[in-house]
Amino acid sequence: MRTLKFLLQKEFKQIFRDSNLLRMMFMTPIIQLIILPQAANFTIRNINIAFVDLDHSAYSQRFVNKVLSSGYFQLAGIEPSYQGAYKLIEKDKADIVVEIPKDFESKLNTEENQKLSVSVNAINGVKAAVGSGYLTNIIQDFNRNIQLDWIQPSAMNPMPEVDVVSSNWYNPTLSYYLFMVPGILVLLVTLVGGNMTAQNIVREKEIGTIEQINVTPLKKYHFILGKLIPFWILGVIVFTIGLIIARILYGIIPLGSVALLYFFVSVYLIAIMGFGLLISTYSDTPLQAHSLTFFFVQIFNMMSGLFTPIDSMPGWAKLITDIIPVSYFIEVMRMIVIKGSRFHDIIPHLIAVSIMGIVLNGWAILNYRKTT
Amino acid sequence: MEEPVIRTKELTKRFGDFVAVDRITFDVHKGEIFGFLGANGAGKTTAMRMLCGLSIPTSGEAMVAGIDVYHHPEQVKRSIGYMSQKFSLYEDLTVLENIRFYAGIYGLTDKQIKNKSEELIEKLGLQKQAKVLVASLPLGWRQKLAFSVAIVHQPKVVFLDEPTGGVDPSMRKQFWDMIYDASADGITIFVTTHYLDEAEYCDRICIMVDGRIKALDTPFLLKKNYGVDNITEVFYRLARTAQRSGD
Numbered sequence: 001m002r003t004l005k006f007l008l009q010k011e012f013k014q015i016f017r018d019s020n021l022l023r024m025m026f027m028t029p030i031i032q033l034i035i036l037p038q039a040a041n042f043t044i045r046n047i048n049i050a051f052v053d054l055d056h057s058a059y060s061q062r063f064v065n066k067v068l069s070s071g072y073f074q075l076a077g078i079e080p081s082y083q084g085a086y087k088l089i090e091k092d093k094a095d096i097v098v099e100i101p102k103d104f105e106s107k108l109n110t111e112e113n114q115k116l117s118v119s120v121n122a123i124n125g126v127k128a129a130v131g132s133g134y135l136t137n138i139i140q141d142f143n144r145n146i147q148l149d150w151i152q153p154s155a156m157n158p159m160p161e162v163d164v165v166s167s168n169w170y171n172p173t174l175s176y177y178l179f180m181v182p183g184i185l186v187l188l189v190t191l192v193g194g195n196m197t198a199q200n201i202v203r204e205k206e207i208g209t210i211e212q213i214n215v216t217p218l219k220k221y222h223f224i225l226g227k228l229i230p231f232w233i234l235g236v237i238v239f240t241i242g243l244i245i246a247r248i249l250y251g252i253i254p255l256g257s258v259a260l261l262y263f264f265v266s267v268y269l270i271a272i273m274g275f276g277l278l279i280s281t282y283s284d285t286p287l288q289a290h291s292l293t294f295f296f297v298q299i300f301n302m303m304s305g306l307f308t309p310i311d312s313m314p315g316w317a318k319l320i321t322d323i324i325p326v327s328y329f330i331e332v333m334r335m336i337v338i339k340g341s342r343f344h345d346i347i348p349h350l351i352a353v354s355i356m357g358i359v360l361n362g363w364a365i366l367n368y369r370k371t372t
Numbered sequence: 373m374e375e376p377v378i379r380t381k382e383l384t385k386r387f388g389d390f391v392a393v394d395r396i397t398f399d400v401h402k403g404e405i406f407g408f409l410g411a412n413g414a415g416k417t418t419a420m421r422m423l424c425g426l427s428i429p430t431s432g433e434a435m436v437a438g439i440d441v442y443h444h445p446e447q448v449k450r451s452i453g454y455m456s457q458k459f460s461l462y463e464d465l466t467v468l469e470n471i472r473f474y475a476g477i478y479g480l481t482d483k484q485i486k487n488k489s490e491e492l493i494e495k496l497g498l499q500k501q502a503k504v505l506v507a508s509l510p511l512g513w514r515q516k517l518a519f520s521v522a523i524v525h526q527p528k529v530v531f532l533d534e535p536t537g538g539v540d541p542s543m544r545k546q547f548w549d550m551i552y553d554a555s556a557d558g559i560t561i562f563v564t565t566h567y568l569d570e571a572e573y574c575d576r577i578c579i580m581v582d583g584r585i586k587a588l589d590t591p592f593l594l595k596k597n598y599g600v601d602n603i604t605e606v607f608y609r610l611a612r613t614a615q616r617s618g619d
Binding site for chain 1: 447
């Protein structure tokens with residue numbers, strides 16, 4: 001116990017004297033949480049739309065205004081002919097062209113059904129699909145009697161025979177912030193817990209102080225605890241800062257228990273610090289440790305389910321997500337913050353992360369040698 | 373006669389096909405200043421690392437302070453001090469904090485730590501620098517501090533691996549005065565060095581060539597046996613037979 005006291009004193013003094021470390025520790029989460037959620041946003045806006053108005057009626061004018069007022073579209077131009085509008089697509093100035101046929105208004109009144117032709121520039125598939133989806137909703141809202149004549153893509157069902165009314169549970173406004181911010185916070189805690197721990201130990205190797213430690217009667221577990229405890233505390237602090245930012249900036253208040261969140265992050269940090277520790281035992285210089293961490297963090301980012309749903313990954317990829325602690329934490333974060341899940345809901349996650357903690361730390365301790 | 377503090381028998385370390393230390397046998401007695409000389413790559417540091425319990429011997433025996441380093445490397449560590457080639461204090465801690473930290477992990481009590489810190493600071497003349505970061509001390513002073521920290525727990529034997537590398541001559545003299553003081557206190561000194569003039573300060577010296585002991589005696593007898601007037605000459609004669617090139 002007394003030995004640990006000396007180790008912790010030393011570690012905290014060093015941390016508080018390292019202004020670079022502190023800056024990284026506290027500025028990174030703040031900046032990332034401010035910037036990243038704005039960029040990592042799946043809401044598609046600013047779709048450029050062009051109209052070919054052959055009708056020139058008050059009704060066609062109202063239709064154009066209705067589409068533009070939705071906020072998703074930007075007017076690329078109103079062309080007198082389809083050729084003109086097609087040029088806009090060619091020059092990449094328009095993503096979607098809507099052609100309003102002659103006698104649009106009068107025929108709607110007499111024949112009830114009318115056709116609109118929509119051409120989509122599908123180079124950016126996501127933008128095209130989402131954009132035409134928006135457009136379909138707007139048009140149907142405008143007048144149910146309009147039948148869309150899709151030129152491209154043809155996959156869209158022009159006239160739904162069954163009205164689907166969806167209601168979004170847990171995240172009724174489909175806010176991407178609510179979805180992304182908790183996940184980004186997980187990556188930050190991972191970075192602090194894993195990378196900082198690895199860097200710190202490897203630095204002692206590089207300077208040579210670790211050799212001095214190795215000739216002392218200091219026990220291995222003392223040394224490791226002396227390293228883990230400070231970074232565990234820092235990890236919890238970074239997590240707290242993140243929660244505060246999420247609340248102030250994005251108005252995200254966890255629906256579930258905050259205490260449960262802290263409980264999970266505590267266990268998670270032990271696992272991810274075990275990962276950092278393991279990296280440090282396999283590297284001799286900070287650069288090596290950095291390359292190794294970089295390699296794994298890339299995989300964590302891609303496979304964690306932060307950006308893409310794990311459910312739509314192929315089977316082998318799902319196996320990888322199963323052994324990545326990050327994916328469990330992201331799921332738990334979303335469960336507790338968005339859905340208000342309780343303790344018994346996250347038991348499987350807790351067990352998985354605990355096992356990883358034991359394996360990673362155990363492996364690291366076995367691999368850390370005072371004597372070679 | 374007292375049991376030797378260090379006793380090795382056929383101590384060997386192999387790295388693959390390379391025999392870094394080849395069956396060395398010697399005794400070192402209590403309070404003795406034992407100099408370990410050799411060209412780069414002769415195996416000095418490897419031999420020392422085995423005696424400190426940092427490196428496990430491939431074969432042979434080594435007893436340090438009555439403990440078998442092969443079977444109980446951790447127990448040996450209570451009785452030894454070590455100062456490596458690399459500077460091994462924490463540069464981002466102050467002089468006092470370094471002393472406190474190492475004294476603490478060697479298990480000294482608070483009172484002992486306090487007394488020891490005051491005593492060391494005064495002995496080193498670092499009263500004004502006690503609360504200064506070690507990073508800002510000149511090299512010679514750092515080495516003196518590192519040596520003091522290495523013997524803060526009154527070990528039976530202290531291993532010094534090229535402790536005066538890069539230190540100016542007057543500081544080296546002061547450093548050797550500290551070594552004499554420690555030796556007079558009954559601490560056995562095991563020191564490797566490149567400076568052959570320093571070899572003359574040792575009670576006995578051991579010259580290693582290609583992982584083997586080529587000569588082991590007092591400086592006086594070595595010079596007499598080889599019929600020369602300084603250790604440098606002895607060293608050159610032996611080193612000329614080396615097969616391995618230094619790094």
